[in-house]
Amino acid sequence: MNLIYQAFLQAIKECSGSVLWVVDEHALTINPTQLGDSSKVTFITNRVDQKDALAESGLNCLYSDFDFTELHQHTFDLVLYRVSKEKAIVHHVINQTANLLKPQGQFVLAGGKNEGIKTYADKATKYLGCNKHIEKLSKDDWISTLENNHSDESPLDDKDYSQSIELSEPEGLTFISKPGVFGWNKIDQGSAFLLEQMPEFMKRLNLSKDQATNSVLDLGCGYGYLLANMPAFGFTTLVGTDNNAAAIASAKATLETNGLEGNVIAANCAEGIDQKFDVVVCNPPFHQGFSVESEMTERFLAAARRLLTSGGAAIFVVNAFIPVESKAKHFFKKVDELANNKKFKVIRLAGKKPFHREG
Numbered sequence: 001m002n003l004i005y006q007a008f009l010q011a012i013k014e015c016s017g018s019v020l021w022v023v024d025e026h027a028l029t030i031n032p033t034q035l036g037d038s039s040k041v042t043f044i045t046n047r048v049d050q051k052d053a054l055a056e057s058g059l060n061c062l063y064s065d066f067d068f069t070e071l072h073q074h075t076f077d078l079v080l081y082r083v084s085k086e087k088a089i090v091h092h093v094i095n096q097t098a099n100l101l102k103p104q105g106q107f108v109l110a111g112g113k114n115e116g117i118k119t120y121a122d123k124a125t126k127y128l129g130c131n132k133h134i135e136k137l138s139k140d141d142w143i144s145t146l147e148n149n150h151s152d153e154s155p156l157d158d159k160d161y162s163q164s165i166e167l168s169e170p171e172g173l174t175f176i177s178k179p180g181v182f183g184w185n186k187i188d189q190g191s192a193f194l195l196e197q198m199p200e201f202m203k204r205l206n207l208s209k210d211q212a213t214n215s216v217l218d219l220g221c222g223y224g225y226l227l228a229n230m231p232a233f234g235f236t237t238l239v240g241t242d243n244n245a246a247a248i249a250s251a252k253a254t255l256e257t258n259g260l261e262g263n264v265i266a267a268n269c270a271e272g273i274d275q276k277f278d279v280v281v282c283n284p285p286f287h288q289g290f291s292v293e294s295e296m297t298e299r300f301l302a303a304a305r306r307l308l309t310s311g312g313a314a315i316f317v318v319n320a321f322i323p324v325e326s327k328a329k330h331f332f333k334k335v336d337e338l339a340n341n342k343k344f345k346v347i348r349l350a351g352k353k354p355f356h357r358e359g
């Protein structure tokens, strides 16, 4: 069992009061029996898959973009948090924890050395006004147990976590984004590279002439960059999906701001979406640490295959060094590289292979 998870369970066991467990992108499989009295534990997550898994296990879970306002201030005896990848989220959670914990309540913060856990522990120590306490759990992982003493320190810079920003493009589209969304304050270079290949991709698309609508799904839509660009290629039915609450709200706002009709659906790898699409566009979460062996690659490819019409095609952008083609060949008959700029490559997937397990 993961050592951080084990340490969190131990902290829950030792706590007689109420517990808040903040869950971000690090997948968590909780066995409720390991929690002891699970009624004292509340989970909060911004990932719909985590929310579903926790709710299925009968656990008390809130799903939001880490909006802690629905929780009462100074009610928790213990807050547990495995740090997120994005700094603004970590700072937001540390700032909010000071309000959520009772005086002298405990904040248990954990994570990898390369995730900046030591720096975060220092910042949290200062903000909570307590003595520093950090321990090594393994070669990579550290855990810090801190007490809430309410200092007069200013809150950490969370980039104004709840506020949205506007990103504008010369072509006239405006994107609404916010901290907590993937690459929230910029246009992703991989996605921009994918868009450059769209004219060539569309030329090869074999849609029937009498097709009333050209439908497109943006799988892992973030704040809706690819999705909002799709009408320029003739798409009239727009659907975006992501598992992150901040992304869902932002993509909806992006469509609205640009006067575009569309649907944005919170789902884990498009689970539960049944509609078929002529095109799936995707900039998957393959960038850091994503290996072709990973289950996530398979799930994104399987979802694209499942959701395409028989004559449809998908367009994926991935880091140039990721050998995604070998995996894609299990799902599609045609796997072609449309472009490669040494940093990213854009892959066209067409011809759904029959008899493969549905994703």
Ligand SMILES: C[S@@+](CC[C@H](N)C(=O)[O-])C[C@H]1O[C@@H](n2cnc3c(N)ncnc32)[C@H](O)[C@@H]1O
Pocket (backbone or CB within 6 Å): 049, 181, 182, 183, 188, 191, 218, 219, 220, 221, 222, 223, 224, 225, 226, 241, 242, 243, 244, 247, 267, 268, 269, 270, 282, 283, 284, 285, 286
């Ligand atoms: C590389 S980003 C691309 C975002 C957006 N399409 C863009 O171009 O800016 C990948 C997206 O996949 C989403 N994602 C990660 N895991 C997911 C999952 N299991 N199901 C659905 N979306 C997921 C992330 O939240 C993120 O928004």
